[in-house]
Amino acid sequence: MNKSIIAIFIVALSLIHSMIFSETKLDYKGEASFENWIFPNDAASTNQTNTNNTVQLKAEATLTSDFFSMRLEPRIKEDFSERSRGRLLLDEGWMGLTFSDFEFRVGFQQFTWGMVESQKLVDILNQKDYEGDFFDPDKLATLSARIIISPIEKLDIELYYLAHFIKAKLPTTKGRYSLTNGLSNIQDKAIFGNKAEEWYPNVAARIFTTISTFDIALSFFHGYNSFPTTDASFSKPYYYIMNQAGLEVTWVPGKPIFKLEAVYRNMRNSNNSSIPSILIPDPYLAYVAGVE
Amino acid sequence: MYKKIVFSLILTFLMALSGLSYGDSRAQAIYKRILKSGVKKGKAIAKTADEMDIGFKDQQSIMRMVLIDASGGKTTRIMATKRLEQKSDGDKSVFIFKKPNDIKGIGLLTFEHKRKSDEQWLYLPASGRLKKISSDNKSGSFQGSEFSYEDLGTTEIEKYRYKYQEDGKFDGQDCFILIRYPTERSSGYSKQVSWVRKDNFQPLKVEYYDRKNEHLKTLLFKRYKKLKGKYWRAYYMDMENVQTGKRTTLTMINLRIGTGLSKDRFTTRALKRS
Numbered sequence: 040m041n042k043s044i045i046a047i048f049i050v051a052l053s054l055i056h057s058m059i060f061s062e063t064k065l066d067y068k069g070e071a072s073f074e075n076w077i078f079p080n081d082a083a084s085t086n087q088t089n090t091n092n093t094v095q096l097k098a099e100a101t102l103t104s105d106f107f108s109m110r111l112e113p114r115i116k117e118d119f120s121e122r123s124r125g126r127l128l129l130d131e132g133w134m135g136l137t138f139s140d141f142e143f144r145v146g147f148q149q150f151t152w153g154m155v156e157s158q159k160l161v162d163i164l165n166q167k168d169y170e171g172d173f174f175d176p177d178k179l180a181t182l183s184a185r186i187i188i189s190p191i192e193k194l195d196i197e198l199y200y201l202a203h204f205i206k207a208k209l210p211t212t213k214g215r216y217s218l219t220n221g222l223s224n225i226q227d228k229a230i231f232g233n234k235a236e237e238w239y240p241n242v243a244a245r246i247f248t249t250i251s252t253f254d255i256a257l258s259f260f261h262g263y264n265s266f267p268t269t270d271a272s273f274s275k276p277y278y279y280i281m282n283q284a285g286l287e288v289t290w291v292p293g294k295p296i297f298k299l300e301a302v303y304r305n306m307r308n309s310n311n312s313s314i315p316s317i318l319i320p321d322p323y324l325a326y327v328a329g330v331e
Numbered sequence: 332m333y334k335k336i337v338f339s340l341i342l343t344f345l346m347a348l349s350g351l352s353y354g355d356s357r358a359q360a361i362y363k364r365i366l367k368s369g370v371k372k373g374k375a376i377a378k379t380a381d382e383m384d385i386g387f388k389d390q391q392s393i394m395r396m397v398l399i400d401a402s403g404g405k406t407t408r409i410m411a412t413k414r415l416e417q418k419s420d421g422d423k424s425v426f427i428f429k430k431p432n433d434i435k436g437i438g439l440l441t442f443e444h445k446r447k448s449d450e451q452w453l454y455l456p457a458s459g460r461l462k463k464i465s466s467d468n469k470s471g472s473f474q475g476s477e478f479s480y481e482d483l484g485t486t487e488i489e490k491y492r493y494k495y496q497e498d499g500k501f502d503g504q505d506c507f508i509l510i511r512y513p514t515e516r517s518s519g520y521s522k523q524v525s526w527v528r529k530d531n532f533q534p535l536k537v538e539y540y541d542r543k544n545e546h547l548k549t550l551l552f553k554r555y556k557k558l559k560g561k562y563w564r565a566y567y568m569d570m571e572n573v574q575t576g577k578r579t580t581l582t583m584i585n586l587r588i589g590t591g592l593s594k595d596r597f598t599t600r601a602l603k604r605s
Contacts, residue, residue, distance in 0.1 A: 068432050108604075137604065139595040151459030187600060195600055247599070249450070254463045289463045293448070294517070296465055 063104040070097045078215060087215055092119040093171070097130070108135045116171075123211055124170050130180055142187040147180035150199070152245060152258060154287045155300045158327040161258060161285040164243060166205040166265050173216035179205050193250075199243040204263050206237070206276070232263065232280035232311040239263070239280070252292055258285040264306070268318045277314045281306040301326035355531040357561065358383055362532065373493035376507050380532040381488050387562045390414040392586035393429075398476050401576035408434070408474065415597050421445055421487055423597040427605050434474070440602045441466070445489045448517075451480075454602045461599055470519025477548060477570040477579040479519055482539075490515055501526040501535050520547070531555075533563045548572050558588050 076091040095116040102109040112131035118124035133146025153162040164183075167176035182203040188196045206226045210216040233239040241262025248255055260283040267276030283304045290297040305322040362379040370378060391413045398406040409430040415423040421443025428434045436456035443449045449466035469480040491511040499508045506526040513520055521544045526536040534552055541547040552565035568581040595601060 068435065070432075139593060142600065142604070149459060151461075153460075154462070189595070189598065189600060192594070192598070195598075249463075249599075252448075252450075291448075291450075291463055291465050294465050294467045296463070 063102065065100065065102050067098070067100040069099070071095070072097075076215070082215060088120045090120065091215070093117065093124075094119075099131075106136055106138065108137060109133070118171075121211065121214065124214070126168075128179070132180065140189040143185070145184040146182070148183050148185065149178045149180050150183075150185070152256070152285070152287070153300055154254065154256070154289045155298045155327050155329065156331075157329065158300065160300045160302045160325055160327060161256075161287055163260060163265055163283065164199060164201065164241075166207055168208040169216070170208045170210055170214060173210060179208070181205060193248055195245075195247045197243075197245040197247070199241075199245075201241040201243070201262060202238070204237045204239065204241060204278070206278070207266055209276070226276060228275045229267065230275055230277045230313055232278060232314055234313070245285075252290060254287075254289040256285075256287040258287070259283070260285070264304075268314075268320070270315075270318060277318050279306050279311045279314050279319050296331040297328070298331070299326065299328040355383070355557075355563075358530070358532045371493070371495070373495035373509055373511075374488070376495065376509050376527055376532065377486075377488055377491070377493050377511065380527065380534075381486075383532060384562060386416070387559075387588045388416050389590055389592040390564075390586070390588045391590055391592065393584040395582045395584060396474075396476055396478075397580045397582075399578040399580070406475075407431075408476075413592055413596060415592055415594060421449065421484075423594070424484075425597055425602065425605070426483075428474075436605075438602045438605060440597065440599060441484065442597075443484055443487065445487050449484065452599055452602060454599075459603075461603055467517040469517060477572045477577055478581070481519060482550070482570070490518075496524070498529075499526060504535060505529045506535060531563055533565070546573055558586070562588055564588075 072095045074091075074093040074095070076093075078089045081089065093116060095114065097112070097114045099112045100110070110131050110133055112129060114126060114128055114130050116124070116126040129147045131147060131149060133144050133148050135142065135144035137143075150164040151162060152164065153159050165178040165181055168179055169176045171177060181201050183199060183201045185200075186198045188198075190196070206229055209226065229236075231237070231239065239262070241260070243258065243260040243262070245256055245258040260281075262280065263278040264281050267278050269276050281304050283302055285303075286299070286301045288297075288299040301324065303322070303324050304320075306319045307322060311319055358379060361382050362375060365375045365378050365382070366372070391411070394410045394412050396408040396410065398408070407430070408428060411425075411427045411429055413425045417423060423443070424441045426439045428437045436454075438454040440452045440454070441449055442451075449469075451464045451466045453462045453464050454460070455462070466480070469484070471480060472478070473480050473483055491513055494510045494512070496508040496510055499506050506528055509525045509527050510522055511525065512522050519541065520539050521542050522540045524538040524540070525534050527534050533555055536552070537550040538546055539548040539550070549571050551569045551571075552567075553569070554566040555563055556566060557563055564583065564586055566583045566586065569578065570580075571578045
């Protein structure tokens with residue numbers, strides 16, 4: 040215990056020292072927005088609203104010095120059609136250390152993987168908020184630690200530890216994107232592939248490099264599938280554990296830009312004993328490719 | 332004693348005055364050496380200007396870009412720029428938008444290459460996406476301004492053919508009138524005509540001609556300053572599109588060179604972080 044306190048004290052002192060004796064910069068901005076959705080046609084259920092009004096306030100503050108950085112990005116959202124869609128959360132809230140070939144961050148973070156614009160197969164580290172917009176959901180920050188090591192130029196090795204899994208925010212009764220004539224919030228009944236439930240640590244790694252006219256990334260993820268599976272009665276969401284290997288390629292030979300994303304997902308070798316096997320998909324390969 | 336003090340003051344004043352002069356004996360020496368080596372006059376002028384800039388190591392500045400439409404309406408953008416000199420290849424550069432808020436944080440990283448296409452990445456903070464983009468589209472407008480990506484990159488000697496036209500004058504200054512023809516097919520120009528000051532080999536005006544060989548744009552360089560006793564930098568640039576009447580001005584604020592920037596500031600990882 041004493042050693043831990045001494046270690047924390049040394050780290051804190053280093054951070055304060057770096058802030059005092061280096062140039063510290065504070066950047067901030069804020070944003071207020073109002074959204075009004077109008078659906079001209081009635082929904083299948085009378086519970087589902089035809090209009091929706093939302094007010095959102097966002098703030099963003101970033102503190103940076105030579106080696107230390109910190110970011111806070113709180114957001115408040117008020118939905119006048121359905122109060123449960125209101126949000127008070129941190130889109131980002133982390134601290135980090137940066138050196139020439141090493142970077143470390145810990146806190147509530149959002150990550151972005153992937154190179155293709157239309158389908159985001161590889162980008163699965165963050166849970167999504169499907170309540171507001173099912174087809175273009177917001178990402179939810181996850182409590183995590185990330186290390187990036189750059190041993191040589193044009194090579195980044197990223198390691199992720201995602202400490203806490205957030206259940207998907209699914210459309211609820213009044214939501215326009217509700218499934219089957221309005222779907223009650225069933226997240227309290229979620230079943231997880233591991234008995235640690237939300238605290239089962241998800242881990243990931245990604246290698247990104249540039250070779251000539253190619254940008255290439257290889258990734259691996261072990262953890263919960265972010266969008267749950269469910270049975271025919273939609274009574275419970277099941278979060279199974281999966282392994283995912285991913286490939287991302289961008290090729291720029293001249294004016295056109297060619298892109299490819301591919302994932303291989305295997306759920307069978309993970310310990311998903313608490314989930315009916317019939318609900319766990321077979322291993323599959325998915326890919327998307329295109330040209331800009 | 333009094334005479335010594337006065338003499339020292341006069342000498343100091345004269346030395347300071349000579350520093351303010353826009354003439355550059357170093358430029359003349361470089362030019363003569365290059366001409367003696369057998370290089371044709373047009374290329375010798377371009378090589379002199381290029382060689383004068385060798386050794387600046389790195390540069391950073393805040394840049395204010397004002398977009399002026401044909402009716403006089405103005406839009407202002409503020410960018411932070413960094414540039415790193417590379418010994419054996421083109422420079423590396425980073426542009427990060429600071430204002431207005433809707434484009435704040437958008438970054439562009441460029442690796443210029445002498446003998447192959449440049450590499451470029453665009454970072455979009457709203458989506459957290461890093462995108463490799465095609466540098467062959469360099470004729471496209473940079474963020475809606477009258478400057479294209481091609482205009483804002485460094486002019487690698489190897490990417491042009493040069494022809495000395497004649498001597499001339501611009502803004503009361505004796506100039507070489509130099510024509511350069513891009514050799515890259517991706518260039519948006521058929522030629523560029525430059526008025527280059529004879530005394531310090533810095534451009535005062537450049538006329539850009541489109542692929543139809545029609546006069547498209549005129550760029551004026553103003554408020555030159557000599558940094559670190561060697562390196563000329565224009566603190567104000569004015570690009571006018573003569574076909575549409577639109578203009579874009581660039582003003583350098585707090586321009587510094589040789590600040591000790593390291594190459595890890597010019598990586599995709601650093602672009603996302605900034």
